Amino acid sequence: MxxxxxxxxxxxxxxxxxxxxxxxxxxxSFLADFAALEGKTILVHGGGKSATKLAQSMGLAPQMIEGRRITDAPMLEVVVGVYAGQINKEIVARLQANGLNAMGFSGADGNLILSDKRNHATIDYGFVGDVKKVNTNLLASLLDNGITPVFCAITHDGKGQLLNTNADTIASELAIALSAIYDVTLIYCFEKPGVLFDAEDDNSVIEAIHPDLYSKLKAEQAIHSGMIPKLDNCFNSLSKGVQQIRIGHHRMLQNKRATYTTITL
Ligand SMILES: Nc1ncnc2c1ncn2[C@@H]1O[C@H](COP(=O)(O)OP(=O)(O)O)[C@@H](O)[C@H]1O
Ligand SMILES: CC(=O)N[C@@H](CCC(=O)OP(=O)(O)O)C(=O)O
Known part of the structure; x- marks a missing residue:
């Protein structure tokens, strides 16, 4: 059909x-801009920096491999407390103060995001999840009731185990699932005005990036670190039906003249 x-x-x-x-x-300023958006909205937040700081202050040694945090049992306690607790609840309270009816979730709440524990041939990531299924019906009924869901980076395996899950991937998987019933725009907001030809030069925003340009800039190491998994997620989401994806500074949410990068296939 x-x-x-x-x-x-x-x-x-x-x-x-x-x-x-x-x-x-x-x-x-992000929360004020987000709360002023019209229509149905969902917020996904990470918080990797805060988790790293707290873990280090407790004597743990945080380790990331290919954009994923190695998450043993003590580290899982830290990330659940930081992401699903402090950051999620604070963001929800502040969105409420901005007049938005936000509700905070981990993937375990309402079985909204079910994951598989990552099974890698050579690396033991510990309690890290790869998203398997989104509860699209519940999400749609929340949106239809005027709720703005706010997701942290914690999911579950359906058997009682919480799993740490990259927040970019959660946003991308929610977008893919919802694109079956909605016209979805996915926006990655970060501190720069877009994906840059030169990561050190804010005036070098790439207006539109497609897989060939991405491969070239990646090979030249003009695109590196956290931007690599972010763009991999974007191309995956577009190929699976997400209608529009943008990367840039949050000023683009309210300022029509602000720059950003559009992802294309
Ligand atoms: N070409 C590039 N343009 C913009 N940012 C880049 C580029 N290459 C690498 N980066 C890095 O990617 C980072 C964004 O990815 P990430 O750290 O995952 O961000 P966040 O978790 O805040 O969304 C930026 O802080 C920047 O240092
Ligand atoms: C498995 C995994 O890597 N999880 C991420 C989840 C948080 C996140 O993605 O935070 P940012 O968006 O701030 O980077 C982590 O613990 O760092």
Missing amino acids: VENNIDKEFVTIIKIGGNIIDNPAELA
Whole structure:
């Protein structure tokens, strides 16, 4: 059956990471811009920087491999407390103060995001989850009831185990699942004005990036570190039906003239 996009309602999914969450002025202005968005919205937040700081202060040695945190039992306690506790509840309270009816979730709540514990041939990631299934019906009924769901980076395996799950991937998987019933725009907000030709030059924003340009810039190491898994997620989401994806500073949410990068296939 041919899908009729004209009849689909719009949903905007926004992801913020540690660089915004850890900067009080940036977070305050982001939350005001987010709360002022029209239509159905979902927020996904990370918080990797705060978790790293707390873990180090407790004598743990945080370790990331290919953008994923090695999460043993003590580290799982830290990330559940930081992501599903402190950061999630604070963001929800502050969105309420901005007049938005936000509700905070981990993937275990309402079985919203079910994951498999990561099974890697050579690396033991510990309690890290790869998303298997999104409870699209419950999410849609929350949105239809005027709720803005706020997701942290914790999911579950359905057997009682909480799992640490990369927040960019959660945003991408929610977007893929919801694109079956909504016209989804996925926006990754971070501290820079877009994906840059030169990561040190904020005036070098790439207007649109497609897989060939990405491969070239990655090979030249002009695109590196956290931007690599972010763009891999973006291309995956577009190929699975997400209608629009943008990366940039949150000022683009309210300022029509702000720069950002559009992801294309
Ligand atoms: N070409 C590039 N343009 C913009 N940022 C880049 C680029 N290459 C690497 N980066 C890095 O990617 C980071 C964003 O990814 P990540 O650390 O996962 O962010 P967050 O978790 O805040 O969303 C930026 O802070 C920047 O240092
Ligand atoms: C498995 C895994 O790596 N989980 C991430 C979840 C948080 C996250 O993604 O935070 P940012 O968006 O701020 O980077 C982590 O613990 O760092």
